[in-house]
Amino acid sequence: xxxxxxxxxxxxxxxxxxxxxxxxxxxxxxxxxxxxxxxxxxxxxxxxxxxxxxxxxxxxxxxxxxxxxxxxxxxxxxxxxxxxxxxxxxxxxxxxxxxxxxxxxxxxxxxxxxxxxxxxxxxxxxxxxxxxxxxxxxxxxxxxxxxxxxxxxxxxxxxxxxxxxxxxxxxxxxxxxxxxxxxxxxxx
Numbered sequence: 001x002x003x004x005x006x007x008x009x010x011x012x013x014x015x016x017x018x019x020x021x022x023x024x025x026x027x028x029x030x031x032x033x034x035x036x037x038x039x040x041x042x043x044x045x046x047x048x049x050x051x052x053x054x055x056x057x058x059x060x061x062x063x064x065x066x067x068x069x070x071x072x073x074x075x076x077x078x079x080x081x082x083x084x085x086x087x088x089x090x091x092x093x094x095x096x097x098x099x100x101x102x103x104x105x106x107x108x109x110x111x112x113x114x115x116x117x118x119x120x121x122x123x124x125x126x127x128x129x130x131x132x133x134x135x136x137x138x139x140x141x142x143x144x145x146x147x148x149x150x151x152x153x154x155x156x157x158x159x160x161x162x163x164x165x166x167x168x169x170x171x172x173x174x175x176x177x178x179x180x181x182x183x184x185x186x187x188x
Contacts, residue, residue: 002040009033038088045073061119064112067103068130071096113140114147 005012016027028036049066077084078092106112116122117140127137 002036002043005036006033006040035085035087038084039091042077042084042088042092045070059119060111060115061122064103064106064116065122065126067099067106071099071103074099110143110147114144117141117144 013027015021016023018024049070052062052066074092074096078089078096081089084092116126117124124137124141127140132140
């Protein structure tokens, strides 16, 4: 909606600026237009996240890295007094607080950590690079090992295993690294 308003600013100003239209009370000041521009910029992180998680490729292992990236962006924006007005920085702080409430909920499900540990791209290295406490990294490892031991350790392996997809197959990079594409949206 904000991007639409910015795109049609000239028309909106023409309509609200006419006395005869009866819409003068809705005319925006330069400061209000500036706030809309800043808000559109800040909301891009949520647009990219929504589009990413609406695709068919995201998985449980991509939730925590995506939340970490969103948190990083919100933190940066909430502290950036050169780019953003106080109301936008306050909104970013509130959004970060809300995001952290959802992030805390991932602690109540072991599945997120198990998915991260088992994911070939992340494993325990992700937690270390993200500066998680050693105790938390060890807890993620223990949770994963316990889940394996409880569910799979005693199962017999029948027959030779053949990979479903040959290693030499030509899988497009967009299918292999959708999270990378999502995270790159914020770098440009």
